[in-house]
Amino acid sequence: MPTGVAIRDVREQLFAAAERVLLRDGPNALTSRAVTTEAGCAKGVLHRHFADFDAFLTELVQDRLRRLDSQATALCDSAGSGTVADNLTDALSRLFGSVAVAIVGLVTSRDELRARLRRIRPTGVPLLTEATAMVASYLTAERELGRIAADADVETLAHTLIGAGHLLFADRKSAPPEPEAVRRTVTTVLAGAAVGPRA
CATH class of the missing domain: 1.10.10.60 (Homeodomain-like)
Structure with missing residues (x-):
């Protein structure tokens, strides 16, 4: 081989x-x-x-961040179909129902890992930053289609959705939240920004 x-x-x-x-x-x-x-x-x-264990962990996080690209593509491709709330509910559930919450906990708990990642990605918390960009891109696409208000601040909405989603899934010892709880959070965050019955 x-x-x-x-x-x-x-x-x-x-x-x-x-x-x-x-x-x-x-x-x-x-x-x-x-x-x-x-x-x-x-x-x-x-x-x-790997040179050492922190090098291994750095590569692990980087590899999992690359996997987020396919989720971002799928979410953006869903713009204009289904409802905005359902698309975001599915995206947040897939994102945080995976190893993402544990990766965020790992990054915040290991100083050397965080320092190495900071040299590669100078701003934000790895995974949460990329997830926020994913949601913001999707909301921008929906805004262009008229399903999100033209004056909606998609960056703030994306930060709020990722933060709220992370908190919903953060307790790894409990069962993950029901889809309806995630949807309720999404619709609350989007209140005032969603336009029309298909939003």
């Missing part, structure tokens, strides 16, 4: 293991030993592919 393929498989195996540990046990339990044990490989495997 070519070296590049083998390395990519190991990286994905380690990233998936890290996600499982994060989701099950939280950011404080995420150690190189926990990841390699979860992945079923020797501890040295991680250090063969």
Whole structure:
């Protein structure tokens, strides 16, 4: 098997293991030993592919941020179809129902990881910043279609939706919120900005 393929498989195996540990046990339990044990490989495997554990975590966050691109494309492609509230409810549920909340907790709990990410992305909290841009782009598209008021401040609406969505999903020990609770939050935030019955 070519070296590049083998390395990519190991990286994905380690990233998936890290996600499982994060989701099950939280950011404080995420150690190189926990990841390699979860992945079923020797501890040295991680250090063969990454300079140190914070380098591994930096790559994990970067990889998960790249995956957000497909969600952003799907959300923007939904502009003009369905309802704005339903599209945003689905997007927030997919975003925060994944490992995203745990990644945000990881970034905020590890100083060295945060410092490394800050060198790559100088502003904002990784993932939350990209998610806010995703929602703002979608709301801009809907505003151009006339389903969001022409004078709506899409940046503020996007920040509010991401902040509220994050808070709804932040308690990882409880069951995720019901879709209706997410929808109620979305419609409350959009009150006054949504236009027409299909918004």
